[in-house]
Amino acid sequence: MGAAERAAKESDEWSGVTPDAARRLVSAAVQAFAERGYHATTTRDIAGRAGMSPAALYIHYKTKEELLYRISGTGHEEALRIMGAAAEAQGSATDRLRDAVRTFARWHAEHHTTARVIQYELQALGAEHYAEIAGLRRRTDRLLRQIIEDGAASGEFRVDDVPGTTLAVLSLCVDVARWFSADGARTPDEVGALYADLVLRMVGAS
Amino acid sequence: MGAAERAAKESDEWSGVTPDAARRLVSAAVQAFAERGYHATTTRDIAGRAGMSPAALYIHYKTKEELLYRISGTGHEEALRIMGAAAEAQGSATDRLRDAVRTFARWHAEHHTTARVIQYELQALGAEHYAEIAGLRRRTDRLLRQIIEDGAASGEFRVDDVPGTTLAVLSLCVDVARWFSADGARTPDEVGALYADLVLRMVGAS
Numbered sequence: 001m002g003a004a005e006r007a008a009k010e011s012d013e014w015s016g017v018t019p020d021a022a023r024r025l026v027s028a029a030v031q032a033f034a035e036r037g038y039h040a041t042t043t044r045d046i047a048g049r050a051g052m053s054p055a056a057l058y059i060h061y062k063t064k065e066e067l068l069y070r071i072s073g074t075g076h077e078e079a080l081r082i083m084g085a086a087a088e089a090q091g092s093a094t095d096r097l098r099d100a101v102r103t104f105a106r107w108h109a110e111h112h113t114t115a116r117v118i119q120y121e122l123q124a125l126g127a128e129h130y131a132e133i134a135g136l137r138r139r140t141d142r143l144l145r146q147i148i149e150d151g152a153a154s155g156e157f158r159v160d161d162v163p164g165t166t167l168a169v170l171s172l173c174v175d176v177a178r179w180f181s182a183d184g185a186r187t188p189d190e191v192g193a194l195y196a197d198l199v200l201r202m203v204g205a206s
Numbered sequence: 207m208g209a210a211e212r213a214a215k216e217s218d219e220w221s222g223v224t225p226d227a228a229r230r231l232v233s234a235a236v237q238a239f240a241e242r243g244y245h246a247t248t249t250r251d252i253a254g255r256a257g258m259s260p261a262a263l264y265i266h267y268k269t270k271e272e273l274l275y276r277i278s279g280t281g282h283e284e285a286l287r288i289m290g291a292a293a294e295a296q297g298s299a300t301d302r303l304r305d306a307v308r309t310f311a312r313w314h315a316e317h318h319t320t321a322r323v324i325q326y327e328l329q330a331l332g333a334e335h336y337a338e339i340a341g342l343r344r345r346t347d348r349l350l351r352q353i354i355e356d357g358a359a360s361g362e363f364r365v366d367d368v369p370g371t372t373l374a375v376l377s378l379c380v381d382v383a384r385w386f387s388a389d390g391a392r393t394p395d396e397v398g399a400l401y402a403d404l405v406l407r408m409v410g411a412s
Contacts, residue, residue: 037243119384120326164392164400167385172374175381178325179373186370194370202404 013111016074022060024050026074029067034113038068038121068121069129075111075118076136080143082107087143093151094205100147101173101199102192108176109188115177144170148203158204169199219317222280228266230256232280235273240319244274244327274327275335281317281324282342286349288313293349299357300411306353307379307405308398314382315394321383350376354409364410375405 017023028049032041043064047057061067086100108115125133145166151157159165176191186194223229234255238247249270253263267273292306314321331339351372357363365371382397392400 036245039242039246040244160403161400165404168378168401168404171381171385172378175377175384178381179377194367195374197366198371198374198408201410202407204407 013114014074017070021050021052021056025052025057025060026067026070029064030071030114030117033068033071033117033121038064038117038124043067065124065126065129068117068124069126069133071114072118072122072125072129072133073136075114076133076140078111079104079107080136080140083140083143087147093147093154093156094200096147097151097203097205098196098200100144101169102196104170105173105176105195106188106192108173109180109186109191112177112180112182115174119174119177141166141170151203151205156206158206165202169202172199219320220280223276227256227258227262231258231263231266232273232276235270236277236320236323239274239277239323239327244270244323244330249273271330271332271335274323274330275332275339277320278324278328278331278335278339279342281320282339282346284317285310285313286342286346289346289349293353299353299360299362300406302353303357303363303409303411304402304406306350307375308402310376311379311382311401312394312398314379315386315392315397318383318386318388321380325380325383347372347376357409357411362412364412371408375408378405 014023014026017026025046029041029046032045032049036045041064043057043061044054046064046067047054050057061070082103083100086096086103089096089099091099122130122133145162148157148159148162148166148169152159152162172195176195180188180191220229220232223232231252235247235252238251238255242251247270249263249267250260252270252273253260256263267276288309289306292302292309295302295305297305328336328339351368354363354365354368354372354375358365358368378401382401386394386397
């Protein structure tokens with residue numbers, strides 16, 4: 001994928017944010033946080049990257065933390081939506097787990113810059129925002145755990161430690177955001193397929 | 207583990223760094239980078255945490271990057287040493303892989319603060335230092351891959367994609383640093399044991 005195509009894809013990621021100025025600010029903030037970290041980024045940096053004045057930024061976001069919260073909330077809601085779609089689909093636990101891991105790992109590859117920011121900067125959220133995001137994370141975890149429990153109960157899976165296995169599967173998928181490179185050897189689809197296979201082995205799928 | 211015990215353990219981690227002032231600076235830098243990120247941390251912050259003046263810091267480290275390089279080098283050398291000890295031990299590929307994953311995952315739990323810094327701030331290294339660290343990482347990867355290849359060749363493992371499985375195993379262990387908490391439900395030893403079991407499943411160990 002070329003730089004222009006990547007930039008277009010990254011901008012698509014925030015297509016739900018309106019108006020256009022707010023969308024540009026979110027996109028600029030993700031890039032700045034990813035390059036320099038949250039604490040080293042100023043609202044002036046973000047406004048500059050978006051081609052706006054600091055005063056124009058304040059119309060949309062009162063604080064830098066509000067921008068991080070918007071980014072984190074959007075990313076975590078999407079992750080929860082993906083896991084929910086897989087968990088609530090028809091089919092065996094094997095089919096649902098394969099689908100969950102494939103889409104969850106692929107999402108972390110496709111949106112690796114955003115995913116890094118939301119994982120690495122969790123502690124920078126204010127207490128109320130952190131509590132809200134932690135709630136989304138717990139719901140995502142529970143959905144995955146339920147699929148693994150279902151498979152263990154039906155005899156499809158052989159799992160010794162359901163919470164530990166759930167934690168490891170989530171961790172494996174999330175860490176795709178750290179190592180994935182759009183210029184690397186594997187596409188997001190290939191990562192998803194590889195990881196679905198590896199996770200079915202982890203749960204001892206028959 | 208209490209705060210005092212943790213502080214003692216974190217300080218032990220750098221016992222190879224001498225003299226004492228240099229060790230205190232490395233330990234202070236790890237804490238500062240972990241809390242605020244490399245780019246938001248100044249040498250003044252680090253000196254202050256170590257109870258020293260900025261001028262005293264410069265006696266030991268000319269730049270902030272030199273401190274990061276020292277931290278990253280020490281951490282990566284230790285990771286390589288652990289992997290090497292497992293890879294070169296006597297025993298079946300199964301025994302060596304179990305040992306490699308147990309010690310590598312445990313290390314990332316015990317040294318989670320340092321491990322986060324060295325993983326998340328790789329891009330902040332200067333070009334020459336980055337190249338050197340990347341070399342250590344490649345050697346660690348190759349050692350793990352060799353164990354998996356040995357097991358596939360001997361028929362102990364059933365692996366479809368050796369490079370992909372190697373990548374996933376390393377990723378799983380490294381990401382322990384992100385989620386591990388000393389106040390969490392699992393000890394580093396328990397994480398190591400769980401992960402060794404899950405990874406033997408991933409490679410289809412018989």
